[in-house]
Each structure stands twice: as C-alpha cells, then as structure tokens.
Amino acid sequence: MVFMMSLAGSIIFTTYSIYYVTKLGLSPFQLVLAGTVLEITVLVSEGITGVVADTYSRKLSVIIGMFVLGSAFVLEGCIVWMMHPASMLPAFAWLIMSQMLYGIGWTFVSGADTAWIVDELDEEQTGGLFMRSKIFALTASLLGIVVSVGLSLLAPNMPFLAGGAVYFILGLVLIRYMKETGFIRREREPHTSPIRELGKTWVSGVSVLRHHPLLLLLTVVTLFNGAASEGYDRLWQIHLIDEIGFPEASVSMAVWFGLISAAATILGMLAVRFAGKRMDLLLERKVSATLFILTCIRMGCILLLALAPNFTAAIFAVLLLGVAGSVSDPIYTTWLNSKLPSRNRATVLSMISQSDALGQSAGGPVVGYIGSRFSIRASLLAAGFLLLPVMALFGKVMRKR
Template identity: 85%
Template sequence: MIPLLPKGGAILPKYSAPQIYLFMVFMMSLASSTIFTTYSIYYVTELGLSPFQLVLVGTVLEITVLLFEGITGVVADTYSRKLSVIIGVFILGSAFVLEGSIVWMMHPATLLPAFAWLLVSQMLYGIGWTFVSGADTAWIVDELKEDGAGRIFMRSKIFALGASLLGVVCSVGLSLFSSNIPFLAGGAVYFLLGLVLLRHMRETGFIRREREPHSSPVREMGRTWVSGISVLRHQPLLLLLTVVTLFSGAASEGYDRLWQIHLIDEIGFPDAAVPMAVWFGLISAAATLLGMLAVRFAGTLIDLHLERKISAALFLLTCVRMGGILLLAVAPDFTMAIFAVLLLGMVGSVSDPVYTTWLNTKLPSRNRATVLSMISQADALGQIAGGPVVGYIGSRFSIRASLLAAGFMLLPVITLFGKVMRKRGV
C-alpha cells in the first residue's frame, strides 16, 4: 500500500502511474469485497427482499449505467480522465454509506420506504461507476503509452484478488456485529481513496481535445461521441464484441444476483451452527485464492499480443462459464453447488484481464474512454433486458429455473466467438 507522506517530511512524494493505478485497484477491490461478500444477508434478512426485488435492484443499477455511461465516457475523453475517476470515487462512497444507513430508516416516519431508498442508492452507485468505468483504464494506458498494458492489467488483477481476500475478512467480521456495517466501511474506503487520488494522481499522457472556436461544451462532447461511434462502425471485431457483451450481460445479471440466495433458500448450508456470514466469507476466500492461481497460470499460458490466442481463450472461458452456471442450477447438494461457484469465480478472474487488455490496446487514445463506455452500455442493456426475465422466472417458478435461463443466455456468445475463430482459422 502507498504511504501518504514520506518519513519526517511534508513534501508530497511523486508516485508513478502504475503505483497509483495498482493502489486504486487495491482500494476499490477492498471496498467492493467488504461490501459484497455478505451483502445478500443484509438484503434478504434485514431488508426482506424477494428474488424479483433482488433482480430489480440490479435492473435499476443497469438502467442508470445505460443512461449515464455515454455522458461520463465523453467527459473523460473531452476534459479529463483523472477528474472523471475522482468524481466517480466520491459518488460511490456516498452511495454505499446511504445504502448501509437504510436499515436505520425503516420506520413509518421516513420520507421514503426502505426499498425506495435502496433504489436511490443504486442509482448513485450507477452514476459513480460510470464516471470511473473506462476512465481508469484509459488513464493508465495513456500514461504507459500502451507499453506493458497487458502486464499491468494482469498484475492489477493479482492486487485486486489480494485486496478481495482482506475484504472478505473485513466483511465477515463486520457483518457479525451488524449486516449493514460492511456497506458503511466500504463507503469510507472509497472516500479515503478519493482523497489520496486528489493529492497524488497525475495526468500526463492525456491530450485534451482542442475546442473549435465558439464551440460549446455540449457540442464538444457530441463530437467525441460521434467519433466513438465511427470507431465501432469501422472495426467489425469491436462491433461484434459489443454484441457479445450484450448477451453476456444478460446472463451475468441472473447469476450475480441470485447465486447467494440460491444457497440460502434452495441448497442450504451443511452446518447450521456456523453463521451465514462465515460461510460466504469462506466461499469468497476460496474463490479468490483459486482465482489468483488461475490468473498466474493464464499469464504464462496466454500470449496477450496474439489476437487469435485471446479469441480462443475467451471462447473456452465462455463455454466453461455457461457450464458452471448450469451446473449450479442443477446441483443436488452443497458440495456440487460450491464446486460450480468456485469454478465460475476462477473463470471470471481470468476473463477480466484478458478481455480488458485486448480491448484497450485496440482502441485509439482520443476515443478510448468513450468506446469503452459504449461497450459498457451494451453490458448494461443486456442486464436490463435479461435481469427482469430471470427474476420473474425465479419468483414464478424457482431460482433453479432462473439460473438455467441465465446459463442458456450465453449460447449466442459462444456461437459468435466460434464464428470469429473459424474466420481466423483458430
């Protein structure tokens, strides 16, 4: 972790861009793991959400992302990636502090019911995330001039997984006192990160777009947006990946929102004497450790400079992901269900840096954050379209049925990757 001040001195040290990026990844992963390791306990036992409400929470989040992602991506490309990241970090902190405070608002005198406050916090979460999403990776790729981008993304994933392990411990320990405290602690970590970035984050690689005479800020943002669309139109592989992201988002919403309640309500835990927070902590810790091993192995196996290798890796990882979701849906017992969850955790750990490296190195600097935001919008649109369907199936039939539906939503993704591989002779 980066110290704020040097020993015995008041002059601020100058940290390199990779150091700042790794610190940012570490802190955001720590906050996220602290919040989300035991979040379902807060949602289900304290706030009393149904499967449909759980997915609706995610749908509101993704609608917010869909609406704001393009705007914030253009801000990052037009004005400043650093500014976009810092604004987003402070908004994220506010969102999670509000979310953790909802349990104290559950009485008739409150202006809004608890579920409404939860939706407000999710909208804040979505806005904050869109300011950070795309801007953070665009910033570090610009600072490195695209040299070593693959290495820094693989290394950052190891940092993220290490922070997640620490976050698991924090989440379980805090949740044993009260299930809302992890949200408050995670929000505080975001605020701390924002303060550090204000003092130490520098932006030297970004070249701000020159404004035309008498051009308004809105018109400048419009020019950036149109140029981003042009990049997608003239690169068929990027356009294809946008479609892949659409279907992948539809599948992920069902799994991400329902796997924990599936374990609570339909699978059950083998030892009822062990608190649920401890069980989820053990599962998250195991998934994180296995993910770290998988990322290290993938880093030596996959050449991130060869496009056909990346295409083959993403195809294989998607097949395994679909199989893992379907296995969880039909798992007859706790052992099989946990095997599926851990397998999916490893797949996600490897897929993220591979996908991020390939995507960022294929994009021009001047449009990078905008195009990344457009692809993120495709993910949000997929989750908006698929989430309510999966949630309705869970409330109408069973959570197992929801997970089966989520798994089969990956079939179009596998088909598209297969076509790409055949065209390129992989």
C-alpha cells in the same frame, strides 16, 4: 487504485445478500429489479461520463466517481435505520436511490480508469499490467472478505458503511497522487459550447465502432454477457440460502459466504498467475480460443449450480465459475484496449459498457420474473443459456482469425 477499489467491493459484496434478505426483506424479484435500476442508470449515464473523460479529464472523471460511489454505499448502509413507520419512503425506495447513485458513480470511473492507464504507458506494457493488477485486486478481495464477515457479524449494514468510507479515502488519495501526463485535452473551437464539444466526441466514438467489425462483435458479446451475469450475480447467494441450504454446523451464513469468497479468490489468484506466465496476449487467435473455452466453462458452471443436487456440487460450480471469471477479465480487457484509438478510448469503452448495461437491464427482469414465477433454479438455467450466443460469437472470431 485497483487494490483499494477491490477492497471496498469485497467488503460490501461478500455478505451483501444477508443484509438484503434478512434485514431489508427483499424478494428475488426485488433483488433483480434493484440490479435493473442500477444497469438502466449505467446505460443512461455511461455515454455522458465517457465523453466527459475523453473531452476534459480522465483523472477528474475517476475522482468524481470515487466520491459518488462512497455516497451511494453509505446511503445504502443507512437504509436499515430508516425502516420505521415515520419514514417518508419504504426501504426498497431508498435502495433504488442508492443504486442510481451507484450507477452514476460507476460510469464516471468505468472506461476513464482504463483509458487513463493505457495512455500513461505503452500499449505493450498494459497486458502484463492488467494481469498483475488482477493479482492485487484478488489479494485485496481476500482482506475485504475477512473485514466483511467481521463487520457483518456486528451488524449486516456495517460492510456498506465501511466500503463507502474506503471509496472516500481513495478519492482523497487520488487527488493528491494521481498524475495525468498522457492525456491531451481536445482543443476547443472558438464559440463552441461545451454541449456541442461533448457531442462531437460522442459522434467520433460512434464512428470508431461503426467502422470496426471486431469492436461491433465484442459489443454484442458484452450485451449477452451482461444479460447472463445479472441473473447469476443477483441470485446465486439467495439460491444457496433458500434452495440448497448450508450444512448443519455452528457456522453463520456470513462466515460461509466469507469462506466461499476466500476460496474462489485464492483459486483465482493461482489461475491468473498461471495464465499470465503462459499466455501471449498479442496473439489474437490464442486469446479468442481462450475466451471461447472460458465462456463454455462459465455456462457449464451456471447450469451445474442451477441443477446442483447438494451443497458440495453447488460450491464446486461457484468456485470454478469464479476462477473462469478471474482469468477472462484481464484477457478480455487487454484484447479490447488493443483495438481502440487513444483519442476516443474512454468514449468507446463507455459505449461497450452501455452494451453490458443494456444486456443486464433487459435480461435481469426476465431472469428475475422466472425466479418469482417458477423457481430460482429456473432463473439460473435461463442465465446459463444466455451465454450460448457469446460462445457462438467467440467461435466465429476464432475461425476467422
């Protein structure tokens, strides 16, 4: 599942900015606004879908998400064919609709997939599994990069259509092969409506967060992480295209982005393998110290990219940032899941994901406005400084533990 999801994501997002900028003609503000709509959709939907996963079935939630994601990306790939005077809606309106579908589909999968696998296995096994699954994800990303570049050279919208098809195929595979043996569906009280049952699950999830200071702190960490990542994720490629520029060579932008993504993926695989062999994910102090250092690296890389005087410095920052993100993701996921009770796991994970969406939907427009009002470099600087609270919070946990 991780392999195919990463394959689809890599096919779609390696060269997505070429489609957005050269074919759909989006401005930096529109790029960030599209991301903001996505995150607001996640913010609204996440609480509902997480509760569905904890109340009824995590398998069902994941499978629904796959088909909705496939529909979202196929629609996005078709936008370029809808751009003609007779069209009822402009291209940006179709993009907003596809982003809303993307957000709904993502929330059905988010939290439910992690809660499902943690219930299927002992918690002691999940740390190593998340590290290994990251290797599978990065391997799939390498394959997806090649496919994305090849399809983008044929037509910039083809990666979206192919990625959407992969999600549809994965949905069919999961219907056939995905088992759910660890999840115990809640006993429904007589004369209790489904809405009331969902509400009880949500309230119990809130109670878990309220009575666990570390989970509350991690929720705040996720909030600022989301605010910082939205600006960077949406603008680093257009920053390279418009403000840094590529070396003069007979190599297309699609190939350049493919080479950058491939290099970041290979370095990330090596870093994750190294960290997996040397880190004990059960030692909380060591984990918090590692996340503090990785956050410092991420902030430094975003600031370096913003101030980069040339292409070499910019690429160094992008690659090192990718490595830091590849290592921090499975460490943070393992640490977070070790603190959650099985009964409410998907609901609480969805609430924390809502915090990420809130950070992205609140921070994204601010960062995008700075880019439109001043420059993309200024936007990236703002995104980098948004990681300062994350560093402070991880430092606080490190001292306390």
